[in-house]
Structure formats: C-alpha cells, structure tokens
Amino acid sequence: MPSQFAFYKSRVDPVRQQALATAYCPIVRGFLLPGMIYYSYITLTHFRDETGLELAILASICFTTVVSYYVMRQHVLASDKLSLQRLELIGLAANLLIYLNVVCYLTIHFEQNKLIYFALMAVVFSTTGITFRGTLLSVGLALVTLYFFASRLPHEILTQYVSIGIATTFASLGMAALLRKAIRRQIDARLLADGLAAKAQRLADTDMLTGVPNRRAVFEKIDYLISQKRPFWIGIFDLDGFKAINDVYGHVIGDDLLCGVVERSANLNLPGVTFGRIGGDEFICIISGSHTAQGIKQFGAKVIEAVSRPYPVGPMELTIGVSAGFTHYPSMATSGAQLYEQGDFALYKAKATRRGQCVLFDTAEDEEMQATIAIERQLREADLESELYLLFQPQYSPCEQRIVGFEALARWKNPTLGLVAPDQFIRAAERSGHIRKVTAILFEKALRILADWPDDISLSFNLSAHDISDHSFILKLLGKIMKSGISPSRIEFEITETAVMTDLAASRSLLEKLRASGCKIALDDFGSGYSSFEYLDQLPLDKVKIDRSFIRKVAHSTTSREIVAAVIGLCRKLDLRCVLEGVETQVEMDFLTELRPDLIQGYLYGKPMPADAVMQRIMEQDQTSTEARNALSA
Incomplete structure (x- = not known):
C-alpha cells in the first residue's frame, strides 16, 4: 500500500493500529522524562529571575508542564493497551505545553534571538508526533507562530526567519516521514512474522481435512x-x-x-x-x-x-x-x-x-483396565511359545453316534498371572495388537496335534476380527496348512458376527480365500448379535453354531425350542450344517434329539481336554466301534 495511505491503513487495521501505538509509546515516554527535568529547572529559574504577575504566569505554566508530564509518563502511558488515538492526543498535549511555555515567555519578554526556539520546537515535534497528521499540525503551529513574532522585526531580519522557517519545515517533515517509515516498516515486518507464526500455529493445531483441532x-x-x-x-x-x-x-x-x-x-x-x-x-x-x-x-x-x-x-x-x-x-x-x-x-x-x-x-472399568494392562505387559514380555496351549472339546454327531471333530480352545498359563481366562487374554491381545502372534502360535500347535489324529477327525479353530482383516496373515495361515501336509478339508475356521461387522466386504473376501483352499467356515455364537441372518446370506459359510443362550432354555421354554428348530430348518434349506453349543444335560439332549441337529458340542459329550486325552478318547471310540462291528458280524 502506498505510504500516503499509511495513516488510513493504521486506522482501519486494528492490529496494525495497536502495534503502532505499542511502538510509539516508549518514544513519547522517553521524551517526557527530559521534559520533566528541563521544566523543573526552568521553574526554579523563574523564581530567581521573575517577580509579580510574570512569575505567577511563567512559574505556573512550567509547573503545570512538569506535573502533566509526570502523570502522562507514570500513569497514562504505563498501560499496555493504550490506543493510537489516545496516544496521539497525549502527544499533542505534550507539544502544546511546550508551545505555551515558549509563547508565554516571548509574550512577556520578547527577545529576537529566542525566536529560534520555534525552529527547535518544530524539530522536536517532528520526532514526537504520533501520526503524520499530528506532526503536521504541531510543526505548522510552531512555524506560524515563529512568523507571527518575527513579523514585528525589520524586513531583512524577517526574511531570514522566513528562510529558517521554510528550511525547518522541510527538515521537520522529512525527519518525521523517515522516522515513521522506518517504524512502520519494522511494524509491518513484525506483523507479517507474527501472522505467519499464527498461521503456522493454526496449521499445527488444526486438522487439515476437517478444520477441527487436531x-x-x-x-x-x-x-x-x-x-x-x-x-x-x-x-x-x-x-x-x-x-x-x-x-x-x-x-x-x-x-x-x-x-x-x-x-x-x-x-x-x-x-x-x-x-x-x-x-x-x-x-x-x-x-x-x-x-x-x-x-x-x-x-x-x-x-x-x-x-x-x-x-x-x-x-x-x-x-x-x-x-x-x-x-x-x-x-x-x-x-x-x-x-x-x-x-x-x-x-x-x-x-x-x-x-x-x-x-x-468407572471404577469397575478401572479394575478391568488395570488387569488388562497387566495382561498386555505379559503378552509383550512372556514366552508365549511355551506358555500358550490348547484344550479340545468334542463335537458329537448324533447321526453317526460318534465324535467327528474337536474345537481348539486357547489357554494361557503365565508364571506371573497364573491361569488367565481366555476371554480376558484374547481381548487384551486384540486391543494391544498381539492377537496375530497368539493366533499363529496356537495354529501351529493345533496343526502338529491334528497331524496325529485319524483322517476322519476334523479340527475347528477360532479366528478373531484382527485375523480376518489382514490379507497377508490369512495367506500365512494357508501357507502353514500347505507346509503341514494336512488336508484343508479337515480344518474349519470359526468366526463370530462381531468379527466381521467392521468391514464385511473385506472379511468376506478373505473368508472366500480360505474356503477356496478347501477349508470350512463356521459362524460361531449365532443369535447373540442383532443382524445374524444378513451374515447367513453374505458370508461363505459351511456351518452355523447356535449360541448356548438358546440351548440353556430349551428344557423350559417353548419359544427357545421353536427358535432352535427354525434355525436348524433354515440351515438345512441353505445346505449348512448346524451345531448346538452348550449342551450339558441329558434333559436338554432329550428335547433336542427330535430336532435332528447335525452336531452337538457341550459338557454332555466331553469337557475341554488336553491333546493326549483326545487321542485316548479317539482310541476308545475306535475300539468301541470295532467291538460293535464284530458283534454285528457274529
């Protein structure tokens, strides 16, 4: 913006206006201090040199100047929030007091050689004027008064003072322009730097996409x-x-x-x-x-x-x-x-x-969180390879009247924490990002154990939401199966509804890869969510496991029996095998037998057992089958 519009810019820009006031305030305060000292001395000289009315006029105007300068400097200008307009008025008032002192003295004691005071006054005003408007007014008043007093002198002397006035005008206004230009340049540079710093701060504190704090x-x-x-x-x-x-x-x-x-x-x-x-x-x-x-x-x-x-x-x-x-x-x-x-x-x-x-x-969550933190710490530090192990729960086929598979159940015994509940350490592993490491270790152990089982016994293995959201991890699991030499058809991966809720499309894609390799997919805890039937339609499933919350009620709830019967019927129509979880008593089994489920899993047919007990159970089953066949042939 051109320099002639500098005052207009300061007037319309509050930030720049305040910056100008802040820059000029020390200049004005610095000017008032020597002014106080000078006029204190002049007041004393008036008491020495003047008498009567002259003393009263000159001493009072000098004393008023001293007191006014003190109040301005120590009180008015001490504020950090002084506006430019108010500062301009203070500067004009300070200039006016100087002007009145000189005018009063020359009116009482006119001395030709002291007319030079007006020229000196104009130079002082050029450095203390806050705005160019105020400077022009102060300098103009001083030089017009110089001409007024000089006009009573002879023409040749008047001409000299006019020349002095013209030179003083150009010098004063030039000094004022240069000083203000330098100050304004410094202020503009500082404001630009402050603006860039504020912008950088805003960028550092603001989310670039949404505009909210980051x-x-x-x-x-x-x-x-x-x-x-x-x-x-x-x-x-x-x-x-x-x-x-x-x-x-x-x-x-x-x-x-x-x-x-x-x-x-x-x-x-x-x-x-x-x-x-x-x-x-x-x-x-x-x-x-x-x-x-x-x-x-x-x-x-x-x-x-x-x-x-x-x-x-x-x-x-x-x-x-x-x-x-x-x-x-x-x-x-x-x-x-x-x-x-x-x-x-x-x-x-x-x-x-x-x-x-x-x-x-709340406090309950705090206790759970502290326990979770302790579990997460051990997940980072423990030897999971040696501490994690598997138990296996039988899956019984009523039609074949034999165990046809086992579900692998994760267990963890830690030297520090002891036996950790599966739901606790699985959740902690998911939250801390250790679940894939846990899954990989347990899956390798499951494959080694499965290799020792007869070919007609299958294994069900649980995958978490984190497992089925990672393409590379699924490929690693398939690689482990190929390396083991076990037929993929003997392996079934169980997933829950919540595991696929976050990204159904991605989960479906990875499950299709598993199924395409020959592995089977089972939907676990069916009925515990709120949109289960959608998953029957959209996921590549082979089996559905009805949640145990329905099984517990079949003995005394007609509604539960009807729900279980309806789900079994639906699974048959969709060509899906159906597993009833949590069957614990013969009473429950009696009610469920007439529904002709494909598989039964629960304490009635076996609690979770270690790998060696599984082999013993399989051997006993084979022996029983052999004896039954021999009895029939006899």
Whole structure:
C-alpha cells in the first residue's frame, strides 16, 4: 500500500493500529522524562529571575508542564493497551505545553534571538508526533507562530526567519516521514512474522481435512484444564463401518464423510464442547464444566444418533455407525495420558459389547483396565511359545453316534498371572495388537496335534476380527496348512458376527480365500448379535453354531425350542450344517434329539481336554466301534 495511505491503513487495521501505538509509546515516554527535568529547572529559574504577575504566569505554566508530564509518563502511558488515538492526543498535549511555555515567555519578554526556539520546537515535534497528521499540525503551529513574532522585526531580519522557517519545515517533515517509515516498516515486518507464526500455529493445531483441532491441540487444552483444576469429561468416538466405505468408494468419498461427521457434530450446538480429530476415523471431544453421568450419556446418544443418520452421496445413501467411550477429570484420572487411556478402554468396551453404544469409564472399568494392562505387559514380555496351549472339546454327531471333530480352545498359563481366562487374554491381545502372534502360535500347535489324529477327525479353530482383516496373515495361515501336509478339508475356521461387522466386504473376501483352499467356515455364537441372518446370506459359510443362550432354555421354554428348530430348518434349506453349543444335560439332549441337529458340542459329550486325552478318547471310540462291528458280524 502506498505510504500516503499509511495513516488510513493504521486506522482501519486494528492490529496494525495497536502495534503502532505499542511502538510509539516508549518514544513519547522517553521524551517526557527530559521534559520533566528541563521544566523543573526552568521553574526554579523563574523564581530567581521573575517577580509579580510574570512569575505567577511563567512559574505556573512550567509547573503545570512538569506535573502533566509526570502523570502522562507514570500513569497514562504505563498501560499496555493504550490506543493510537489516545496516544496521539497525549502527544499533542505534550507539544502544546511546550508551545505555551515558549509563547508565554516571548509574550512577556520578547527577545529576537529566542525566536529560534520555534525552529527547535518544530524539530522536536517532528520526532514526537504520533501520526503524520499530528506532526503536521504541531510543526505548522510552531512555524506560524515563529512568523507571527518575527513579523514585528525589520524586513531583512524577517526574511531570514522566513528562510529558517521554510528550511525547518522541510527538515521537520522529512525527519518525521523517515522516522515513521522506518517504524512502520519494522511494524509491518513484525506483523507479517507474527501472522505467519499464527498461521503456522493454526496449521499445527488444526486438522487439515476437517478444520477441527487436531490431537496436539486437544491434548494441550486437556493439559491446560488440568492445570486450572477445572472438571471436565472427555469422549472418544470411533466410526463403525467407515473403513469399508473408504476402501470401496475411495478416499474422496471417505474424506467427505469425515467432514460430514464433523459438520453434524458441530450443528448440535452443544455449549462448552470442543470436538477434535485424533486421526483416521477416531474423534475426541472435551466437555467442560460439571455434568452428571446421565447427562453425558444423553450427550453421547445425541452424537451417535446424529452421526449414524444416512449420508447422501450422489444417488446413494451411505450409513456408518459410531461408538463412544467417556471418562471424567478429576474423579477417574489426573493426567491427560490416563484420561485418554481410560476413554479408549471405555470405547473398546462399547465396541466389544455392541456397536453404536456409549460406555462411561468407572471404577469397575478401572479394575478391568488395570488387569488388562497387566495382561498386555505379559503378552509383550512372556514366552508365549511355551506358555500358550490348547484344550479340545468334542463335537458329537448324533447321526453317526460318534465324535467327528474337536474345537481348539486357547489357554494361557503365565508364571506371573497364573491361569488367565481366555476371554480376558484374547481381548487384551486384540486391543494391544498381539492377537496375530497368539493366533499363529496356537495354529501351529493345533496343526502338529491334528497331524496325529485319524483322517476322519476334523479340527475347528477360532479366528478373531484382527485375523480376518489382514490379507497377508490369512495367506500365512494357508501357507502353514500347505507346509503341514494336512488336508484343508479337515480344518474349519470359526468366526463370530462381531468379527466381521467392521468391514464385511473385506472379511468376506478373505473368508472366500480360505474356503477356496478347501477349508470350512463356521459362524460361531449365532443369535447373540442383532443382524445374524444378513451374515447367513453374505458370508461363505459351511456351518452355523447356535449360541448356548438358546440351548440353556430349551428344557423350559417353548419359544427357545421353536427358535432352535427354525434355525436348524433354515440351515438345512441353505445346505449348512448346524451345531448346538452348550449342551450339558441329558434333559436338554432329550428335547433336542427330535430336532435332528447335525452336531452337538457341550459338557454332555466331553469337557475341554488336553491333546493326549483326545487321542485316548479317539482310541476308545475306535475300539468301541470295532467291538460293535464284530458283534454285528457274529
């Protein structure tokens, strides 16, 4: 912008205006200090040299100048937020006091040689004027007054003073322009640097895709709130089904979906709530203030409901879900790292229980998390190769009246933790990323044991959600089968509904690879989820295992018996084998026999047993079959 518009720019730009005021304030304060000292001395000389009315006028105007300069310097200019307009008025007032001192003295004691004071005054005004407008006014007043007093002198002397005035005008205004240009350049450079630094800070604190605070900014705010001892909640949200959409429709659609999630969350207009993005499809929010657990649950439900509505994308409507975990400061944790760990654990519980849920971290979760942390530590440090082992539970065929296979059940005995419950260490392994290592170790052991069994005995082996989401890991499993020399038809992989919920398309693709190799696929815990029949249609299945929650009720619930009968009938129509899990008593078996299930698994036909007991059981079964055949032939 041209220099002649500099004042206009400062007037319309509040930031630059304040920067100019900050830069000029030390100059004005520096000018007032010698002014106070000078006029204090002049006041004393007036008491020495003047009497009567002259003394009263000159001494009072000098003393007023000293007091005014002191008040301006020590009080008015001590403020950090002084505006440019106010600073300009203070500068004009300081100049006016100098002007009045000179005018009063020359009016009482006119001395030709002291007219030079007006020229000196103009030079001083050029350096202390805050704006060019104020400088022009002050310098002009001084030089016009010089001409007024010089006009009573002879013409040749007046001409000299006019020349002095003209030279002083150019010198003063030139000095003023150069000084202000230098100051403004410095200010503009600093403002540009500050602007770039602020922009860099915004970029460092903002998620580039969605525009919300990023992980760094969110955790800085968490640390700030903790330092201020202010109570707050944090919530961690994870999108369910986003990865599948992102893989199928591409990153452009995926990015639009993430922006839509942020927009819907922002449109809730919830006071005291800050949303941020941690990364990928994971978001975080900070809820400042005191809120009840019930209020937080309602808040979480609002977010889940808003985010879970369909998103129109061209002619399609895409739907994702969201799960949430919340924790509270200071009742549950006292550091940002602990809060995040607790919120993440609550989120994991929400996703493990059922997608689209909101879980609040409490003392029960804290005990479970501490146990999980201890398990995760041992998973990292333990010799899993020697500590992990398998037990096998028989699968009995009522039609053949013999055991036709076994399900491999993972067990872990750790020197520090002792015997760890399977559901605990499997969940911990999934959460910590050790599950594939666990699966690989157990699968190799299962293959070595299976190699010793008769060819007509099959093995069922469980895969987790992490296992069937990794293409390279599935290929490694197939490689292990080929290396073992065991027929893939003897191996059955069991999956659960929750294992395929995150990315159904990718899971189906990998399961098809397993099935194409000759392995069989079984859907475990059928009926425990909320969309089971969809998986019967979309997944490449060979077998369905009805959840034990139905089996336990068949003895006293007609409804449960009808449900089990309906599922068995459906499996027959779909050419799927059906396994009844959890059959523990003969009473239950009596009710189930008439339904003609394909396989029975439960304590009635055998508890989980070690590998050597399996061989013993198989040998006893073969011996019994041989004796039966001999009896028939006899």
